[in-house]
Amino acid sequence: MSDNIAVRMAPSPSGFLHVGAARTAIFNYLFARHHGGKFIIRVEDTDEKRSSEEMIQAILEGLKWMNIDWDGEIHFQSKRFDVYREHALNLLNDDKAYYCYCTPDELNEKRQKAQKEKRTFLYDRKCRDLSDEDRAAMDAEGRRKVLRIKMPIEGEGSFDDVIAGTLKRDYRELDDWIIMRPDGRCTYNFCCVVDDHLMGISHVIRGNDHITNTFKQVVTYDALGWKRPVFAHIPLILGKDKSKISKRHGAVSVTEYRNQGIFPETLFNFLSLLGWNPGDDREIMTRDELIEAFRLERISPRNAVFDPVKLEWMNSEYIRRMDDNELLDKARWSLIEAGLTTRLSIESHWKWHLRVVQLLKERVKTLNDFPRMARYFYTDEFDYDEKGQKKHFFKEPDDSLDMLKRFRDELSRVGDDFRQDEIEAALRGLSEKMHIKPALLIHPTRLAVTGMTGGPGLFELMELLGKEKCLQRINRAIEYIQQKPD
RNA sequence: GUCCCCAUCGUCUAGUGGCCCAGGACAUCGCCCUUUCACGGCGAAAACACGGGUUCGACUCCCGUUGGGGACGCCA
Numbered sequence: 160m161s162d163n164i165a166v167r168m169a170p171s172p173s174g175f176l177h178v179g180a181a182r183t184a185i186f187n188y189l190f191a192r193h194h195g196g197k198f199i200i201r202v203e204d205t206d207e208k209r210s211s212e213e214m215i216q217a218i219l220e221g222l223k224w225m226n227i228d229w230d231g232e233i234h235f236q237s238k239r240f241d242v243y244r245e246h247a248l249n250l251l252n253d254d255k256a257y258y259c260y261c262t263p264d265e266l267n268e269k270r271q272k273a274q275k276e277k278r279t280f281l282y283d284r285k286c287r288d289l290s291d292e293d294r295a296a297m298d299a300e301g302r303r304k305v306l307r308i309k310m311p312i313e314g315e316g317s318f319d320d321v322i323a324g325t326l327k328r329d330y331r332e333l334d335d336w337i338i339m340r341p342d343g344r345c346t347y348n349f350c351c352v353v354d355d356h357l358m359g360i361s362h363v364i365r366g367n368d369h370i371t372n373t374f375k376q377v378v379t380y381d382a383l384g385w386k387r388p389v390f391a392h393i394p395l396i397l398g399k400d401k402s403k404i405s406k407r408h409g410a411v412s413v414t415e416y417r418n419q420g421i422f423p424e425t426l427f428n429f430l431s432l433l434g435w436n437p438g439d440d441r442e443i444m445t446r447d448e449l450i451e452a453f454r455l456e457r458i459s460p461r462n463a464v465f466d467p468v469k470l471e472w473m474n475s476e477y478i479r480r481m482d483d484n485e486l487l488d489k490a491r492w493s494l495i496e497a498g499l500t501t502r503l504s505i506e507s508h509w510k511w512h513l514r515v516v517q518l519l520k521e522r523v524k525t526l527n528d529f530p531r532m533a534r535y536f537y538t539d540e541f542d543y544d545e546k547g548q549k550k551h552f553f554k555e556p557d558d559s560l561d562m563l564k565r566f567r568d569e570l571s572r573v574g575d576d577f578r579q580d581e582i583e584a585a586l587r588g589l590s591e592k593m594h595i596k597p598a599l600l601i602h603p604t605r606l607a608v609t610g611m612t613g614g615p616g617l618f619e620l621m622e623l624l625g626k627e628k629c630l631q632r633i634n635r636a637i638e639y640i641q642q643k644p645d
Numbered sequence: 646g647u648c649c650c651c652a653u654c655g656u657c658u659a660g661u662g663g664c665c666c667a668g669g670a671c672a673u674c675g676c677c678c679u680u681u682c683a684c685g686g687c688g689a690a691a692a693c694a695c696g697g698g699u700u701c702g703a704c705u706c707c708c709g710u711u712g713g714g715g716a717c718g719c720c721a
Contacts, residue, residue: 171721203721263719270718277646279717305719323650332648332717340719347721370649371716394651394714401713429657432670436658440669459651459658462714466656469671479684522683532682586680601680613682 164196165359168229169351171203172214175412176221178465179366179396179404182430186393187364188227189431189453199358201234205350221413225423226446234358236350243345243353246383247306247338255382256338258304259286260297281334282307306339308349310378318377321391321455323367328374336375348372352379360388364455367392391455394434394462404465416470420493420526425474433463443476475524487516490529497530499537514623518615532614536624539632541610543639551603551612552640559603560640565589566600567633570626577626579618586618607636 166187170180191198200222202215222229236243250256259282266282273280287309289297297304310333317327338349345353351372355363363373370392380387398408410416416426428444436459437444437452444452478486491505491512505512515536516529523529535541543552552559569585586604590597605617608629614620621629 169721173721206720259719266719274646279647281717303719326649328649337719342719344719346719351721366715367650368715369721372721374649392650397714399656403714433657438659440659442657442670461651461658463658464656466671469657472671475683519683521685596680598680605681611682615682617680 163359164191164194164361165199166191166196166362166364167199167201167355167358167360169201169203169365170218171206172211172218174214174217175414176218177404177411178413178416178426178430179411180218181221181225181413181426182396182433183364183366183393184222184227185225185427185431186435186453186455186458188229189450190362190364190455191230192450193453196361197230197359198228199231199234199360200229201354201358202236203347203351204235204237205240205344205347217414224417225413225427227427234354236354239350239354240344242357243350244339244343246353247345247349250308250338250382251306253382254309256306256308257287257289257335258294259307259335259337260289260302260304261285262303279332281332282336284335287335303341305337305341307335308338308375308379308382310335310375316374316378318373318387318390320370320373321362321389322394322458322460323370323392326370326373333374338379348375349379352376352383352385355388356380356383356385362389362391362455364391364393367394391458393458394460396433397462397464399464401462401464408465409467420528421470421474422477422489422526425470425477428477429470429473433465434459434461443473443480471524478523479520483513483517483520486520487513490516490526493526493530494533494537499530499534511623518620518623522614535609535611539628539635543606543610543636544612547602547606547610547612551606552636553643556640556643560637562593562595562600563603563607563633563637563640565593566604567630567637570630570633573626575626577622577629579616579622582621583618603636604633608632 168180168184168187170176170184188198190196200219204215219233247256251258261282269283270280286307311330314330315327316330316333317325319325336348337346339345354360373390373392377387396404398404400408404411410419413426417423424446427446428442428449431444431449431453432442435453435457437449438454438457441448441452481489487505487509491500491502494500494512495502495505500512515533519529519532523532566586566589569589570582573581573585586600587597590600593600601617602612605614606612608617608621608624624632
């Protein structure tokens, strides 16, 4: 019923997938899938100076990582100049465009003059009404020429936008812009119209920084006798200081979030909720739920600030809901990369590593938190937390030493399978004998065994570490306290 | 500067004239749970930018001010 729905993402090759572009892609994707329409990718590389294969690959990789799939082949505008030229020339034949012989230098001079006089620069249409003789003379001189479209000189242009409503603009603020360069390559605004029409794009969903372009583009549709698509200009993503998000705001490319240990599902979910909401209180939503709920009309017209803190929270929600085995499968790489373990170890001792992940699952926000918080499971090389040692080792060093030594001796009597209930019984038994609260024993022990003041339950953590490791680390702490001159 | 857009808690937002002395989420702060850290539970603080209208009644409609953003290329 809606098989005539088609949308596109039109990235210009910038070298990486920006979160703003990613969110535009997501909205297009969600809209297409909701309606069972097509989602096309068209690379806007008409300016070959600024394009390269690597840059395009980076963008495509970002999309693939977020599992955003597109329909059909990827289109490259750089391969379609002939098509654009043909339509540009049609406009010339229909007297809806004309050749302009003004040089960039002349134009720049006028532009600067206008700037100095605090006027908006608009092309003065010097060449719009050149006579055939004038043109012939210029051509005879071999002067370079561009093709400009004839925009209405006065009156009001307008178009309907799903998000912003009816937008109007006085034609006196728009000039006859260039549609084709001297070498026959057409420019963005023109190529965009031609492609959107030829590719059957029904809805143009893009950033609202394109609104000015749209006034130019709708005139082009009309001049070509083509039906306008539906426009939906989505608000921009802002940084913390409320200016358009950029590198100085921290991470802007999806790759950076991947490197920070954020799941693609999280970023997808988070970005889809920036400027849009399903109309109820849901926030953690599966892709299918998002597709089902997505409505263009519910996109807010307001710019939105990107909040990385909420992104991390959302990621922690995904972690907690994830199956343990799957989580280990994802976390293993950061553990390996941090040099804490090896692929072989994880594969051959899956159950043990799985236990590590289970103990940390409730406490991490990103995949990168695993190596940080699991260090002591993998290596003896860790320092004691600064505040922790002051409080649990050196506040009453003699007491700490006494407790640690007595607990060590209790522990050595626990069976070699070192079950957590037995460890706990040993500790609580000792605390009773000493007439002290268990916590007084627990804190120094935790610090001795993990170097940290927080973490998973002490007894389950010790069981996983094993008897030998625990005794060894407690002894090490005892020496550490004895050696430290106070 | 000109033009366009926007304006609810710090942030993301709900709200389309009475249901709102404004609801949810993140963050913050308390309390509970607890060996710690988290999780979880309960609770607190926190917003309709301002000024005029319209209306019996405005967060919701209109105008203006202020603030913010964007666009002003032979870039996309």
